[in-house]
Amino acid sequence: MGNKLVLIDGNSIAYRAFFALPLLNNDKGVYTNAVYGFTTMLLKILEEESPDHMLVAFDAGKTTFRHKTYGEYKGGRQKTPPELSEQFPVLQDLLDGFGIKHYQLEQYEADDIIGTLATEAEKQGDEVTVISGDKDLLQLVSDHTTVRLTKKGITNVDTYTPTSLKEKMEIGPEQVIHLKALMGDSSDNIPGVPGVGEKTALKLLKQFGTLEGVYEDFDAVSGKKLKEKLETNKEEAFMSKQLVTIEKEVPLEITLQDTTYKGYEAATVKEQFQNLGFESLLSRIDGVVESEAAEMISVDVKQGAELTKEILTEETALIVEILEDNYHTSPIEAVVLSNDKGVFAFSIDEVKESDAFRAWAADADKEKWVFDAKRTVVAFKRYGIPLEGVTFDVLLASYLVNPAVNNHDIPAISHRLGETGIPSDEEVYGKGAKRARPEDSVLYEHAGRKALMLYRLKSDLEEQLKNNKQEDLFHHLEMPLAIILGEMEYTGVQVDVKRLKEMGEELEGRLKEIRQRIYDHAGEEFNINSPKQLGPILFEKLGLPVLKKTKTGYSTSADVLEQLAPEHEIISEILLFRQLGKLQSTYIEGLLKVVHEDTHKVHTRFNQALTQTGRLSSTEPNLQNIPIRLEEGRKIRQAFIPSREGWVMFASDYSQIELRVLAHMSGDEKLIQSFKEGEDVHTKTASEVFNVSPEDVTADMRRQAKAVNFGIVYGISDYGLSQSLGVTRKAAQAYIDAYFKSYPKVKEYMDDTVRQAKEEGFVETLMHRRRYLPDVNSRNFNRRNAAERTAMNTPIQGTAADVIKKAMIDLSARLKEEELEATMILQVHDELILEAPKEEVEQLTEVVKEVMEETVDLVVPLQVDHSYGDTWFDAK
DNA sequence: ATACCCACGC
DNA sequence: GACGTACGTGGGTATC
Numbered sequence: 001m002g003n004k005l006v007l008i009d010g011n012s013i014a015y016r017a018f019f020a021l022p023l024l025n026n027d028k029g030v031y032t033n034a035v036y037g038f039t040t041m042l043l044k045i046l047e048e049e050s051p052d053h054m055l056v057a058f059d060a061g062k063t064t065f066r067h068k069t070y071g072e073y074k075g076g077r078q079k080t081p082p083e084l085s086e087q088f089p090v091l092q093d094l095l096d097g098f099g100i101k102h103y104q105l106e107q108y109e110a111d112d113i114i115g116t117l118a119t120e121a122e123k124q125g126d127e128v129t130v131i132s133g134d135k136d137l138l139q140l141v142s143d144h145t146t147v148r149l150t151k152k153g154i155t156n157v158d159t160y161t162p163t164s165l166k167e168k169m170e171i172g173p174e175q176v177i178h179l180k181a182l183m184g185d186s187s188d189n190i191p192g193v194p195g196v197g198e199k200t201a202l203k204l205l206k207q208f209g210t211l212e213g214v215y216e217d218f219d220a221v222s223g224k225k226l227k228e229k230l231e232t233n234k235e236e237a238f239m240s241k242q243l244v245t246i247e248k249e250v251p252l253e254i255t256l257q258d259t260t261y262k263g264y265e266a267a268t269v270k271e272q273f274q275n276l277g278f279e280s281l282l283s284r285i286d287g288v289v290e291s292e293a294a295e296m297i298s299v300d301v302k303q304g305a306e307l308t309k310e311i312l313t314e315e316t317a318l319i320v321e322i323l324e325d326n327y328h329t330s331p332i333e334a335v336v337l338s339n340d341k342g343v344f345a346f347s348i349d350e351v352k353e354s355d356a357f358r359a360w361a362a363d364a365d366k367e368k369w370v371f372d373a374k375r376t377v378v379a380f381k382r383y384g385i386p387l388e389g390v391t392f393d394v395l396l397a398s399y400l401v402n403p404a405v406n407n408h409d410i411p412a413i414s415h416r417l418g419e420t421g422i423p424s425d426e427e428v429y430g431k432g433a434k435r436a437r438p439e440d441s442v443l444y445e446h447a448g449r450k451a452l453m454l455y456r457l458k459s460d461l462e463e464q465l466k467n468n469k470q471e472d473l474f475h476h477l478e479m480p481l482a483i484i485l486g487e488m489e490y491t492g493v494q495v496d497v498k499r500l501k502e503m504g505e506e507l508e509g510r511l512k513e514i515r516q517r518i519y520d521h522a523g524e525e526f527n528i529n530s531p532k533q534l535g536p537i538l539f540e541k542l543g544l545p546v547l548k549k550t551k552t553g554y555s556t557s558a559d560v561l562e563q564l565a566p567e568h569e570i571i572s573e574i575l576l577f578r579q580l581g582k583l584q585s586t587y588i589e590g591l592l593k594v595v596h597e598d599t600h601k602v603h604t605r606f607n608q609a610l611t612q613t614g615r616l617s618s619t620e621p622n623l624q625n626i627p628i629r630l631e632e633g634r635k636i637r638q639a640f641i642p643s644r645e646g647w648v649m650f651a652s653d654y655s656q657i658e659l660r661v662l663a664h665m666s667g668d669e670k671l672i673q674s675f676k677e678g679e680d681v682h683t684k685t686a687s688e689v690f691n692v693s694p695e696d697v698t699a700d701m702r703r704q705a706k707a708v709n710f711g712i713v714y715g716i717s718d719y720g721l722s723q724s725l726g727v728t729r730k731a732a733q734a735y736i737d738a739y740f741k742s743y744p745k746v747k748e749y750m751d752d753t754v755r756q757a758k759e760e761g762f763v764e765t766l767m768h769r770r771r772y773l774p775d776v777n778s779r780n781f782n783r784r785n786a787a788e789r790t791a792m793n794t795p796i797q798g799t800a801a802d803v804i805k806k807a808m809i810d811l812s813a814r815l816k817e818e819e820l821e822a823t824m825i826l827q828v829h830d831e832l833i834l835e836a837p838k839e840e841v842e843q844l845t846e847v848v849k850e851v852m853e854e855t856v857d858l859v860v861p862l863q864v865d866h867s868y869g870d871t872w873f874d875a876k
Numbered sequence: 877a878t879a880c881c882c883a884c885g886c
Numbered sequence: 887g888a889c890g891t892a893c894g895t896g897g898g899t900a901t902c
Binding site for chain 2: 558615
Binding site: 533616 | 888897
């Protein structure tokens with residue numbers, strides 16, 4: 001017949017999905033994570049395999065025929081969590097909707113159903129694909145049956161054919177049951193031979209071929225201990241083999257004919273997805289036309305109206321439509337107003353020529369509600385229109401309410417609040433290379449719809465901010481900050497292009513030499529930047545030891561190479577090549593690409609609504625990761641200069657702000673005292689952790705203590721700390737324990753924070769910035785652990801972010817008050833960079849320090865250091 | 877276009 | 887025991 005049959009191990013995939021994904025629930029409060037994960041897998045299979053026959057097999061009931069052989073079969077296994085059990089009926093409904101047969105049979109497991117059907121199908125000459133997460137299924141691999149096992153995640157699979165099975169495990173499919181018989185399987189409580197694991201089992205099979213072979217030629221088994229184990233557990237081994245052998249002659253009530261799959265009805269599946277809340281999967285349904293015009297909310301956008309003060313009211317939603325992300329360079333395509341007079345669309349030319357609009361824009365008492373205040377204000381500023389009175393930013397409000405939401409645009413927020421009739425920008429304008437400006441009517445209508453929604457969304461979001469006690473945070477921190485950040489971006493940073501190009505040329509020469517030396521060592525030319533090519537050269541051709549592997553091959557990361565450096569001269573050359581190559585591509589070429597041609601300035605964009613902790617991020621260019629640690633890289637900073645003659649770069653940074661915040665929030669006396677007395681905090685920590693007096697702290701002890709403090713601040717794990725210190729995980733954990741013993745209130749604070757996260761579902765900063773941590777109650781150890789560390793870390797890092805943001809607002813006001821020309825141009829998490837006339841430096845030193853140190857009142861003092869110079873490099 | 881590896885900052 | 891582990895941005899290569 002030559003059919004294509006796909007058999008899915010339903011329980012296995014559902015389990016995988018359940019544990020791989022956070023416990024999502026849909027708007028009806030029904031848990032859907034397993035169904036969701038299963039569905040993504042299913043869609044992928046349908047796309048890749050295009051089967052004409054398909055079946056999802058499930059396990060039935062508690063007992064199976066295997067329990068007669070072995071009463072303890074699957075004993076000790078955790079009960080299926082109810083959160084998962086309740087998803088099986090939902091999953092089966094969904095399969096019905098897809099028109100995919102599913103089946104279960106008393107006394108049998110899904111494996112047996114799959115084995116029986118696969119065998120039958122093979123006999124007919126069909127091609128079979130089995131999907132599971134269970135390695136037992138590998139015994140079904142044959143020339144006509146392929147088994148695909150999930151590895152990490154759900155949709156990530158390994159494909160096994162007889163050849164690849166041989167390659168990966170060095171055994172044939174018929175040996176799989178022998179392997180399991182020997183090594184057992186703890187998850188199914190299959191004993192195997194205790195003390196024999198995968199390694200030994202594979203070795204035995206390589207020598208003897210089968211379990212029977214081992215015992216027939218028993219004298220040839222090497223090792224007394226091993227022999228003993230095999231002898232005493234012979235019975236268990238043979239029973240195990242019987243248990244893991246898949247039954248291939250199950251008396252099924254269905255036939256292959258019944259598994260025929262004819263494709264699904266798009267409308268049916270779409271409705272199911274919508275009920276389940278799988279909005280993100282809608283686009284993957286074949287033949288679904290999304291966002292049909294009929295469903296969209298109607299909007300009456302008036303074009304060509306006269307832009308007079310009659311339509312410019314006290315409270316107006318204002319949309320500036322720009323197609324590209326970069327509002328510093330991309331033009332305004334439309335300006336749309338929505339208020340109680342209606343929805344009105346204009347071109348930027350119409351706006352520029354309207355005196356009424358200019359007056360309204362400049363009037364701080366006329367409230368403007370916008371999406372992305374910074375973008376809006378900067379865009380107008382570029383067209384010479386100052387905008388005041390921007391009182392509500394939907395983007396920032398949504399971000400504060402829940403930063404974990406990755407899409408804060410108007411269509412997405414509308415959707416979450418139950419309004420579906422508004423298409424996304426992507427749907428209207430296309431994405432990537434296909435993005436294009438549609439005709440005016442389409443563009444205006446889309447922008448109009450957003451303006452209309454914005455007007456409605458505002459009150460919802462205000463309500464949520466109020467519930468979260470975030471009104472202050474919103475109105476007095478993020479909103480004013482947006483305006484300041486806009487000014488900073490618009491001002492930009494002057495770049496010494498000539499200097500940058502010189503550095504580039506010098507680097508080019510050095511890279512060429514190093515490249516040649518590497519080729520000489522390797523004996524051939526290859527792409528040094530390709531780990532895929534570099535790996536075989538180092539670890540095969542040159543025979544260097546393999547210390548670490550990645551998913552796809554050899555790891556060639558810096559920490560690995562550093563360990564290999566004594567082994568071969570090529571290593572240090574590669575590390576240098578990497579270092580200089582990074583400078584060249586990212587910091588020389590990358591920077592030059594975004595320097596404004598006429599002004600020689602770069603205008604970064606600070607993303608104020610992205611990070612989960614409240615920090616800012618910076619793009620195009622990212623000015624928050626300019627090299628500083630290595631001298632070679634640090635020189636890049638020589639290319640950042642003041643924009644005016646006789647001015648300097650002035651940098652001010654908080655010293656240990658996170659640890660000071662921790663001292664404040666935990667109330668730990670020892671830590672507080674450290675800061676009050678101006679001690680070196682790392683030395684102090686070292687003296688505590690290593691239990692020596694401060695004067696006996698060695699440089700190395702201080703270095704280790706610094707890493708511990710770093711770990712506390714960034715919430716890294718014992719593993720992370722062990723990596724950065726190059727010690728064992730146990731030793732790292734011991735440092736952490738010693739730290740908590742020395743600073744008991746810190747420990748108490750951390751425990752309290754985690755407890756609060758578990759109870760309330762979120763943690764908060766000093767200024768009520770919030771982060772939800774659904775995983776703190778996860779049954780998955782890793783997820784839970786990561787979430788707990790996040791719970792401890794976010795209030796610290798987030799509060800530090802709150803503090804510097806407030807300092808920026810205060811400083812901006814203070815500079816105005818003092819009539820200083822100095823201007824903030826950058827923020828790098830705990831550091832503010834200004835440019836200023838030389839003459840102001842003395843006053844600035846005092847003013848900036850005072851403002852930054854006094855912006856909040858903590859139980860410990862904040863300490864600010866400053867520096868200045870002709871370039872950013874010299875401000876050190 | 878997307879995934880992966882690597883590397884820079886705090 | 888759990889095998890993966892702070893937050894970001896960006897460049898390069900390889901693959902689909």
